[in-house]
Amino acid sequence: MSKEIKIGTRESQLALWQANKVKDLLEAQGYTAVLVPIKSEGDIDLVTPLYEIGVQGIFTKSLDIALLNGKIDIAVHSLKDVPTQLPTGIIQGAVLERGPVKDLLVYKTDTTFLEQPDYIANIATSSVRRKAQWLHKFPLHHLHNLRGNVNTRLQKLANENWDGAIFAAAGLERINVRPATSVELDWMLPAPAQGAVVSVCRENDDYCRQALEALNDIPTALCTRIERDFLRALMGGCTTPISAHATIKDGKVHFNGELCSLNGDKLLKTAAISPLETAAEIGNNAAKTILQNGGDEIVAQIKNAR
Numbered sequence: 001m002s003k004e005i006k007i008g009t010r011e012s013q014l015a016l017w018q019a020n021k022v023k024d025l026l027e028a029q030g031y032t033a034v035l036v037p038i039k040s041e042g043d044i045d046l047v048t049p050l051y052e053i054g055v056q057g058i059f060t061k062s063l064d065i066a067l068l069n070g071k072i073d074i075a076v077h078s079l080k081d082v083p084t085q086l087p088t089g090i091i092q093g094a095v096l097e098r099g100p101v102k103d104l105l106v107y108k109t110d111t112t113f114l115e116q117p118d119y120i121a122n123i124a125t126s127s128v129r130r131k132a133q134w135l136h137k138f139p140l141h142h143l144h145n146l147r148g149n150v151n152t153r154l155q156k157l158a159n160e161n162w163d164g165a166i167f168a169a170a171g172l173e174r175i176n177v178r179p180a181t182s183v184e185l186d187w188m189l190p191a192p193a194q195g196a197v198v199s200v201c202r203e204n205d206d207y208c209r210q211a212l213e214a215l216n217d218i219p220t221a222l223c224t225r226i227e228r229d230f231l232r233a234l235m236g237g238c239t240t241p242i243s244a245h246a247t248i249k250d251g252k253v254h255f256n257g258e259l260c261s262l263n264g265d266k267l268l269k270t271a272a273i274s275p276l277e278t279a280a281e282i283g284n285n286a287a288k289t290i291l292q293n294g295g296d297e298i299v300a301q302i303k304n305a306r
């Protein structure tokens with residue numbers, strides 16, 4: 001049996017790029033697929049910071065509903081936007097091979113201000129994680145909210161009197177809008193699953209499950225699962241000051257995780273290297289270590305601030 005697979009996607013240029021990528025990969029496997037753009041609440045209100053909207057999975061909810069209604073057959077997301085707990089009846093069908101993982105600073109004129117200890121820079125980001133990490137490193141700097149899709153955020157940076165704004169490299173590079181005035185933040189540990197694209201489908205849809213299985217990149221699926229286990233075991237959600245990155249080198253998983261207080265005054269780090277055979281528990285164990293070393297208090301503080 002063959003049918004046309006309806007791929008639900010958000011309407012931003014980045015979301016469309018990611019959905020088209022899944023479409024191309026499905027077509028290369030002999031499947032037929034069509035894009036179905038769907039508006040998400042996260043794209044309609046472009047002003048309120050996500051942590052104030054307070055809805056889990058703001059970017060994924062509309063697509064989840066369309067999927068469960070049968071309006072679409074699969075949905076494509078940035079995995080870092082997907083809550084660690086998927087809705088009942090929806091499963092992770094495929095994680096594509098990972099793209100760029102790091103965060104970038106897009107700066108206005110130059111980056112010499114980063115070396116000037118007394119300079120009070122104005123930096124834009126609405127991510128609680130990036131704010132916390134930035135303040136940990138530059139406690140005197142002023143942070144400004146910056147919402148919207150990648151293109152709107154770049155435009156806003158151009159119009160405002162800020163020194164720079166923080167973006168995921170993946171978001172800018174995929175749609176070819178990374179400015180020359182940008183530098184990789186090698187010290188900033190990324191969000192769990194940053195740079196990875198996921199496609200979900202209905203649990204009872206064997207046709208799409210099989211189609212997506214061929215697209216699943218096993219190393220990326222393993223690394224992002226470890227990173228998301230760490231996130232889930234600490235506190236779940238996608239608007240948290242939690243960072244994690246796992247890579248595979250010479251048959252071993254190298255993991256780094258961080259939990260930061262909201263204002264950046266406390267930062268807990270953990271690192272682990274495990275053989276692939278025992279990789280499954282890395283994320284959960286790293287979270288335990290963090291919680292036992294004062295992380296429980298930071299998590300309680302973060303929850304109280306909501």
Ligand SMILES: NCc1[nH]cc(CCC(=O)O)c1CC(=O)O
Binds near residue numbers: 193
């Ligand atoms: N939260 C928005 C979001 N979700 C995924 C990406 C980019 C792609 C990725 O990080 O995987 C972005 C933009 C950004 O963080 O700058």
